[in-house]
Amino acid sequence: MDDNKEKATIVVFSGELDRALAAFNIATTAASMGMEVTMFFTFWGLNVVARERSGGSGRSGLQRMLGLMNRGGARRLKLSRLDMLGGGRAAMKRLMREHRMPSLEEMIHMADELGVRFIACTTSMALMGLGEEDFIPEVDEFAGAATYVEKASGSAINLFI
């Protein structure tokens, strides 16, 4: 990595479509402006970079129950407002298509192509009973908060979404 490059760090804590879109919009823009961008996915944010799970893959009974209600995958994320059991989400996705805006899945691919680094939080993974195999291949690293703090301390932009 280039130490002279300005850095941007984004914590993606939320697992909602609209919030994830905002995070990826800023990440792809910062990368396009020559910055070295790291996205740290934690808690519900893990769902953004998780593979779609059938659910129930956790180790304990509680984790399997959580897995059934929290199945992961960018395509499945709900809106933070007006989701309306998926009706609002479908309408939003349609509006985005009509305006030729990239889908979240396309934004994730684009960010990866632009060299944005994806880190998944291992503590949240343990809590939810997720393994490395539960994530999309774009995830570069599995790490903890110290990795984030080290990156963030040298970053010009730090966001928590």
Added chain:
Amino acid sequence: MKADRTLDCVGLYCPMPIVKTSQEIKELAEGEVLEVIADDKGIKSDMPAWCSKTGHEFMGIEEEDGEYHVFVRKKG
């Protein structure tokens, strides 16, 4: 203004014109001019911002029929 290359971003919104510009500029030689055509007016502020951050030269914007023709000279 004359350009060596043109990038059509009509119908695209933030961040696409900027992302595409950052890719397209790689195809130019130093000193050549890229024309970006867009109709999202965010480009009026975003392209000068992109240039100030990346070091490429912002040469100006021509507005016609709701489309913005933005000219950028590649540096270094």
